[in-house]
Amino acid sequence: MTDDPTSSPLAPPATGKILQCFSGSFVAGTIAMLAYRMMLSIAANFAARPVLTDNPAVANISSAVRTLVVGMAALGAGIFGLAALGIFLLGVQLLFQRLTGRPSTLRD
Numbered sequence: 001m002t003d004d005p006t007s008s009p010l011a012p013p014a015t016g017k018i019l020q021c022f023s024g025s026f027v028a029g030t031i032a033m034l035a036y037r038m039m040l041s042i043a044a045n046f047a048a049r050p051v052l053t054d055n056p057a058v059a060n061i062s063s064a065v066r067t068l069v070v071g072m073a074a075l076g077a078g079i080f081g082l083a084a085l086g087i088f089l090l091g092v093q094l095l096f097q098r099l100t101g102r103p104s105t106l107r108d
Contacts, residue, residue, distance in 0.1 A: 018098065021091030028084035032077050039073035046070065
């Protein structure tokens with residue numbers, strides 16, 4: 001490890017890191033919106049095509065599988081949405097630190 005005077009721990013965050021946060025937040029938010037729309041499409045498709053059977057075991061299993069499929073799509077949308085929010089807030093924090101000149105606590 002060499003000591004680089006340009007990247008001291010008390011320097012404000014680089015503009016590249018701030019842009020990476022906002023672009024990463026945009027990508028994660030886009031994936032979250034796509035996953036949410038996919039979940040709505042899957043749920044509408046399942047609602048439009050009910051399972052026609054007289055066997056209660058088949059009805060219970062198909063209901064459980066449909067619930068799991070919609071739940072997994074919702075979980076993916078929620079995780080990516082929370083990641084997008086967290087990365088966006090990190091970008092806001094880094095931007096605030098850059099504007100106020102406070103030292104960054106992030107390490108490379």
